[in-house]
Each structure stands twice: as C-alpha cells, then as structure tokens.
Amino acid sequence: MIPLLASLLLVTTRPAVSQVILVEKAYEYVQKKEFGKAREAIDLAAANESTALDARTWYLRGYIYKELYKANPATGGELRAAALEYLGKSAQLDTSLAYRKDGQAVTRYLVVTFYNEASGDLNRQAFDKALTGFRNYLQARSGEPPDNAYATALYYAGYTSLLMGNQSGARQYYEQALRLNYRNSSLYSDLTSIYEAAGQDSLAAGTIRAGRQQFPGDTVLRITEINLLLSQKNYRRVEAIVEEYLALYPANVEVMLVAGTVYERISQGDSLSRESYFNKRKEIYRRVLSTYPDNFSANYNLGITLYNRAVDLIKAQQYDLDIVLLYEILEKVSGLFREAKPYVEKAYRLSPGNLNAMRALEGIYYNLNEKEKSRQIRATINEMK
Structure with a gap:
C-alpha cells in the first residue's frame, strides 16, 4: 500500500505531467506535419501555468502557427501575428538561450513575408496594402540594427508614399534611407524633387549634387538636375x-x-x-x-513650336504695315501652319484624347481656312467637357 504522503504527491503532480505530455504530443504532431492537431495540443499546454512559463512551449507554439500561416498566407495574417507574439514571448523566457537561434530563424522568415507581400502589392498597384506591409516589416525589425534590407524597405515605403501623393511621408522614409547610405539613384532624384516642391532649393541642390557624385552616368539624375536648374x-x-x-x-x-x-x-x-x-x-x-517617328512628344512639340511661331508673327503685326510686307508675313504665317499641320495631326492620331493637341489642331485648321475640320475638332472637344 502506497503511503498517504506519496499518494498526495502523485495526485498533485499529474496535471503538470499531463501538460508536459501535451507539449511532447504537439512536437510529435509537428514531426508528422499534422499542424492542426499540434495547434490544439500546444494551445492547451500554453494555457496551463505549469508549462506557460516554459520557453519551449512558446517557441513550439510560434513554430506551429508559422506553419499554419505558410499553408494559407493570403488569409493567415492573424496566424502570423500570433506566431510573432509567441516567438517573442519564448525569447523573453529563454534565459538559457536554448531556442534563441531557431526562434530567430523562424522570426526572420515571418518578418520577411511582410516585405515580400508588400512588394507584390506594390507591383499590383495596391498602394495602401503595400505601404502597410512595408511599415509592418520596419516595425517588426525596429529592435534590430538597421542593414541594407531595412534601408531598402525604407526606400520602398517612401516610393509607395510618393505614388499615393504623400510627399511628406515619402520624405521621412527617404531621408531615413539616405542616412543609412542606401544606394539608389531614384532616391536622390525623388528627394530632390520633393525638396524643390517644398521650396527648399539649397537642400534640393545639395541632394542632386550628392546623387550625381554617387551615380555620375545616371540619365534620370542628370535630367532631374536640368529640371531643377530650369526651375531656378x-x-x-x-x-x-x-x-x-x-x-x-x-x-x-x-x-x-x-x-x-x-x-x-x-x-x-x-x-x-x-x-x-x-x-x-x-x-x-x-x-x-x-529615329522615332511615332514619338508623341516630338511630334507634338515640333508642331506646337511651329504653331506658336505663327501665332507670334500674327500678334506682332502692325495696323499701318505696308500691304506688300503684310502679305509676305501672312504667307509666312500660313507656311508655318502648313508645316505644323502634319506633326500635330500625327500627335492627335497617337493620342486622340490629348486636349492640347486637339486645340492646336483646331487653330491650325481654322487659320488654313479648313473650317469644317476646325468645327469637327471643336465639337469633339466640347463632347469631352
């Protein structure tokens, strides 16, 4: 017969033993890749005080939830968040660092999914979701030393903000990326334009100068510099x-x-x-x-250059001008309109909805006495209003 004291001890230790068994059972299910059953077992173990303070319980729970998230990432956002929470708790309890390396590896995997999903959303032009994803990635890594991957996420958070029309948000992310020496020519170009729009010409000039030094052969940076100098x-x-x-x-x-x-x-x-x-x-x-006969900008700009030249000549006429000289000027004006006509017509064919091309074409037809064509273009413009 078992002594009474031993019987009491046996009775009081059974719950603790059973909870440890649940952790082992969860581990067995993990090995069999039966993660639904593993979740049931580990959730019960995590709710009991005898295993709730065990780093292994929370590491295993985080790992299981990570695998459940992997099975259906499109709808598994809550599972990912829970997995990160459990892994964080494991790290707090793991005074012996027994699960540190494995826990960090699982955490890194989950954190990277924020970035990858955000990149996919950005490519699909789902800008709100993309920005949220980049922010989640940055937040999840806020306790780590920043590296190039972190700086890259800052850049793309800024780029996404810019696409959404949020220049102040873009500026904050871009400036952080720049402080981390992130190397991307578009960072300098975009930031220069943001400073210019804010009226901070000295900052804009310094940024484009630094970018040109970093990327001396970059065409976009050179053109950004040209546009800045044009604005000045x-x-x-x-x-x-x-x-x-x-x-x-x-x-x-x-x-x-x-x-x-x-x-x-x-x-x-x-x-x-x-x-x-x-x-x-x-x-x-x-x-x-x-070289590029179908380039819209070149066709339109050449046509409008000739068109504007003709208009300038008309405006410069004097009322007391000699009739012979006046006739010569009008001939020159008509010649310019005729010269402009095929280029503006080509621009209109290339971009039928371009109002500037339509207005120029209307004026050309009118001045060349092609009144019906002018009326047709005017009617089309009115329909678009």
Missing part, C-alpha cells in the same frame, strides 16, 4: 549641361526632348536669340523623329 531660371548652365550630355549620348531621346524645352525657355527670356533657338528646337525634335 539658370538657363545658360542648363544649356551647357544639355549640350555636353547630347555630345556624350547623341541618341538619348529623353535628353533631346529636354533640350527642346531648354531652348524654348531660353528663347522666352532672350528676344535677341529667339530665332536662333526656334531653329534649334526644330532641329532637335526632327532628330528625335528621324
């Missing part, structure tokens, strides 16, 4: 940069189009050189069209 009306400096870049990359369409814009801006501020820059604009757009 530093036309001569811009022209020198454009000419230098055209010499290096004579077939770069984007640079040629920017050159056309630069020549226009210079001609607007320098009446003495207007004719010279008018000719330079025509030449540069024709260069684009010689």
Whole structure:
C-alpha cells in the first residue's frame, strides 16, 4: 500500500505531467506535419501555468502557427501575428538561450513575408496594402540594427508614399534611407524633387549634387538636375549641361526632348536669340523623329513650336504695315501652319484624347481656312467637357 504522503504527491503532480505530455504530443504532431492537431495540443499546454512559463512551449507554439500561416498566407495574417507574439514571448523566457537561434530563424522568415507581400502589392498597384506591409516589416525589425534590407524597405515605403501623393511621408522614409547610405539613384532624384516642391532649393541642390557624385552616368539624375536648374531660371548652365550630355549620348531621346524645352525657355527670356533657338528646337525634335517617328512628344512639340511661331508673327503685326510686307508675313504665317499641320495631326492620331493637341489642331485648321475640320475638332472637344 502506497503511503498517504506519496499518494498526495502523485495526485498533485499529474496535471503538470499531463501538460508536459501535451507539449511532447504537439512536437510529435509537428514531426508528422499534422499542424492542426499540434495547434490544439500546444494551445492547451500554453494555457496551463505549469508549462506557460516554459520557453519551449512558446517557441513550439510560434513554430506551429508559422506553419499554419505558410499553408494559407493570403488569409493567415492573424496566424502570423500570433506566431510573432509567441516567438517573442519564448525569447523573453529563454534565459538559457536554448531556442534563441531557431526562434530567430523562424522570426526572420515571418518578418520577411511582410516585405515580400508588400512588394507584390506594390507591383499590383495596391498602394495602401503595400505601404502597410512595408511599415509592418520596419516595425517588426525596429529592435534590430538597421542593414541594407531595412534601408531598402525604407526606400520602398517612401516610393509607395510618393505614388499615393504623400510627399511628406515619402520624405521621412527617404531621408531615413539616405542616412543609412542606401544606394539608389531614384532616391536622390525623388528627394530632390520633393525638396524643390517644398521650396527648399539649397537642400534640393545639395541632394542632386550628392546623387550625381554617387551615380555620375545616371540619365534620370542628370535630367532631374536640368529640371531643377530650369526651375531656378539658370538657363545658360542648363544649356551647357544639355549640350555636353547630347555630345556624350547623341541618341538619348529623353535628353533631346529636354533640350527642346531648354531652348524654348531660353528663347522666352532672350528676344535677341529667339530665332536662333526656334531653329534649334526644330532641329532637335526632327532628330528625335528621324529615329522615332511615332514619338508623341516630338511630334507634338515640333508642331506646337511651329504653331506658336505663327501665332507670334500674327500678334506682332502692325495696323499701318505696308500691304506688300503684310502679305509676305501672312504667307509666312500660313507656311508655318502648313508645316505644323502634319506633326500635330500625327500627335492627335497617337493620342486622340490629348486636349492640347486637339486645340492646336483646331487653330491650325481654322487659320488654313479648313473650317469644317476646325468645327469637327471643336465639337469633339466640347463632347469631352
């Protein structure tokens, strides 16, 4: 017969033993990949005080919930959150660091899923979900030393914010990425534009200068620098940069189009050189069209350059002008409209809904006395309002 004291001891220890058995049972189910049954067992073990303070219980629970999340990530957000919570609790209880390495590996896997899902959402243009995912990734890693992966997530959180029209949010993320020396030319380009929009020209200039030093051959950064100088009306400096870049990359369409814009801006501020820059604009757009005849911007810009030149000549007429001279000017004006016509028509065919092209075409038809075509374009414009 068992002594009374021993009997009492046996009775009082059975619950603790049974809970330990539940942990072992959960582990057996894990080995068999029966994670639903493993969850039932580990949830019971975690609810009992005899195993609730055991780091192994919470590590195993986190691992099981991770596997359940893996089975259905599209709807497993709560499982992932629970897994991270349980793994965090295991780390707190694990004074001997017995589960540290494995726990960190499982945690890293789960944290990376935030980033991967956010990247997929960004590619699908689901910007709200993407930004939430990047934020979750950054939050989950907030206790770790930042590395390049962290800086990359900061950049994409900023990029997503910018796509959503949130420049202040984009700025915060971009500046953090920049402080971590994240190397991406678009970071410098976007941040320069944000500073410029905020009227912080010195910050914009310093950022684009740093970007150009980091990525001296980057076309986007060069064009961002050109646009910044254009906004500051530093036309001569811009022209020198454009000419230098055209010499290096004579077939770069984007640079040629920017050159056309630069020549226009210079001609607007320098009446003495207007004719010279008018000719330079025509030449540069024709260069684009010689290689890319279906480029909308080159067709439209060449057409509108000729159109505006004709309008300027009309506006400059004097009422007491000699009739012979007046006739010559009107002939020149008509010639410019005729020259502009095929380019604007091509632009309209390439982009039928472009209002600027339609308005220019309406004016060309009207001035060439093609009244029916002008009325048709006007009717189309009115229908779009």
